[in-house]
Amino acid sequence: MPGRTPPPPKELPHVTLWRLRRNPLRRRSDLVQAWMGLGLVLAALAATPAAMFLAGDASYHHYSRTARHQAATRHHITATLAEDARRHPEPASAEARKTRYPTKVRFTGPDGHTRTATTDVRPALPRGSTVRVWVGTDGKLTDPPMGPGQVRSRAMGTAILAALGVHATAAAAYGAVGRLVQRRNLAAWDTAWAETAPRWTTSP
8 A cells, every 4th residue: 555664574684793794895804803802702701710710719818818817816805885885766676686886995905904995886785894806916906807708708709800800801902903993994994085086076
C-alpha cells in the first residue's frame, strides 16, 4: 500500500570485529589496530593470573611480617574509666549493643607510668569500670594486631588491584594505538584531499 512503511530486514549486517573482516572499505591501519587490540586482550588474559599471584603473594608476606611485628610490640592491658561513659538514647536496642562512645581512661604503660587517653567503650559504663585496651611500646593506645583473616583479605585486595592494573594498562595501550592510527588516517585524508580538491574547485 502507498505510504506503508516497509518492514525491517530480517537480518542486520554483521559489524562485530569488522576490522578483521575482509571488505573493500578496510584500510591497512584498521587491520593493524584490530590485531593490536586482539594481542592486548590475549596478553592481558595471560598476564592477569601471574600478576595476581605475584602481587598477592608479596602482599601476604608483607602483611604477615607486619602482623607478627604488631603482635610482638603491642600489649593487651586493663584500663580504668576516668569518667562515666555516655548513655545511649535507646539502652535496650540492638544499636546500643553495637555503639561505642569515646571515653577517657587511665592505664599503666609499658614503662610503668600511669597514662590517660581516650578509647571507645560500651554505653553507660560507670567511672571506675575496667576495659581491655591495646597499647604500643610508645605507651599510646593502638589497634589490636592484624589477624590471619585481615592478612588474607588485604592480600586478596592487592591481587584484585593488580588484575585491574593489568587491564587498565592494556586499555591505555590500546587507546594510545588508536590515537596514533587516527592521526595517521587524518594525515592520509588531508593528503588525499589536497590531491582531489583542485578537481572539485577548479572551473573547467
